[in-house]
Amino acid sequence: MRMRVPDDAGVVAMGIRTGLILPDDDISQIAAGSVAEYVDDGDIVCITESVVARSQNRYMSCDELAQDIREKLDLSRGANLAVISPIVSRNRFALILRAIAQATDEGRVVVQLAIPTDEVGNQVLDEELATTRMRLKSIFHSLHEIRGNTPHMNVLIREVIAALKLQEMGYRLVGIRKITGQGMADLTVRDSDRRTLAVEVGFGPLDRTAEKAIGIMRDSGADGAIAMSVDLQSHSITIADAVAHQRGEDDPIFARRQYTEQLSNYRDSECLFLDELAGLSFSHPITEMDYPRMYRDVVEEQEAEVDILFTNNPLKVFDRAYIDGVIIGAVHQEAALKELLSFGTETPVTSIREIGPQPWGVIGSNASHMEKGIMKLLPDNADETADDVRHKIYRETGKSVEVLIFGDGAYKDPDSGIYELADPHPAIGCSAGLRRASLRRGTKLKLQVETLYRQGYSREDIEDLIDEGETDVGKESLGTTPRSVTSILGTLADLAAGSADAGTPIVLVKNFAD
Secondary structure, eight states, rough: OOOOOOOTOOOEEEEEOOOOTTTTOHHHHHHHHHHHTTOOOOOEEEEEHHHHHHTTTTTHHHHHHHHHHHHTTTTTOOOEEEEEEEOOOOHHHHHHHHEEEEEESOEEEEEEEEEBBBBTSSSSSHHHHHHHHHHHHHHHHHHHHTTTTTTTTTHHHHHHHHHHHHHTTTTTEEEEEEHHHHHEEEEEOOOOTTOOEEEEEESSSSHHHHHHHHHHHHHHTTEEEEEEEEETTTEEEEEEEEEHTTTTTTTOOEEEEETTTTTTOOOOOOHGGGOOOOOOOOOTTTTBBHHHHHHHHHHHTTEEEEEEEEOOOOOGGGTTTOOOOOOOOOSHHHHHHHHHHHHOOOOOOEEEETTSTTTTTTOOOEEEETTTTTOOOOOOOOHHHHHHHHHHHHHHHEEEOOOEEEEEEOBOOOTTTOOOOOOOOOOEEEEEHTTTTOEOOOHHHHHHHHHHHHHHHHHHHHHHHTTOOOTTTTTTOOOOOOOEEEHHHHHHHHHHHHTTTOOOOOEEEEEEEO
């Protein structure tokens, strides 16, 4: 059955189902057989990298990767490794992290997570929490710097500590010394039920503090009041429901906290730590997975110690331990991070592109069997494979096509903010004709139409001028945004294939002209 595309059709992308593709299958024969009935000269046959790599039997175990890491970084037992800016993904990174933890041989892994999102847009920390807490810690650090012999600074210090502790308990900070209505609360917070609470912070017994908190609550129209006592010497905090305390109820105090162990973390204004946020969940808004804690568990299951840092300063990893080696987990920021982390230190720095089999290492890898610790890698010799598929299609059908092996599309979802390009490029490999393609350029047709119409040309005149190429309108002022031809095709194919979840690992593209 030949596919009939209307003469006036533009670009057509059609997903094509295949049978199961398993290790050691002939991907060229499968691709040629799948498109034979539909393909025409000039078409582009796109194949997802996943089935190409599977046919090539491109797999690696965590044990094999751990050994490779030990050899590349010359690690001894009990080594300390730093992992910089990995994507937060169970599928993409959990097995790589398992292998890194194994490579330390019961050592330590310091994981630096960028905030509030990773490099492809996955939420790591709630942005409001991250921003507010960093500001609080910066204020706390500054107050300690300037306090000296000025005891009045302790009033502000206690309020910042109270705010930090309430954040850890799940409250959202609305303001410090914020005037609402006729009152000014030391702190204004919102609880999980979205109730606004006035918070008064004192040094001593709660009686007077509770009374003042209730007065502010009434003046400001808040929904409730909290009284807190902060002892800066014993590093202890007492928190009570102010109304219940004033009424003399049996147990108005609902929390007593120590912050001795967290004090050094509070003073670090560039970094948040998993252990200082122990009472909070970091569930991803879409997957509901708590990736930071999942990563902690992955490392600890390999009997290694772990530090999870939330910071946009990767150099903070060197503050946590003597680092024997650094592994950059970022996909697209690899070069810049390597330059930053290599400056002024002899610590070996490598990346997930450089560990594991070449040419890709384990960049762009996926979990194949989580329990057994097996990951699927990107294809080997992707360009050569694309050429082989192209030649096979020509021999089978007599049609001259181009072939592209695609990975993740370069598409950012405006609703979720996720830019799901965990592969290094949308095009992992392509046949010779596409390898010669550069940037797609041109003139905005819509601009030409608009301009010629405003100049008084009729519909027929505009059509003739554009068809015959006799107008330079818009060519010098506004052209189309230059884009990589292969990235456009890879993204188009990935969207059409539903990241291969639609059961169509091959996408046939027609009428695509550079």
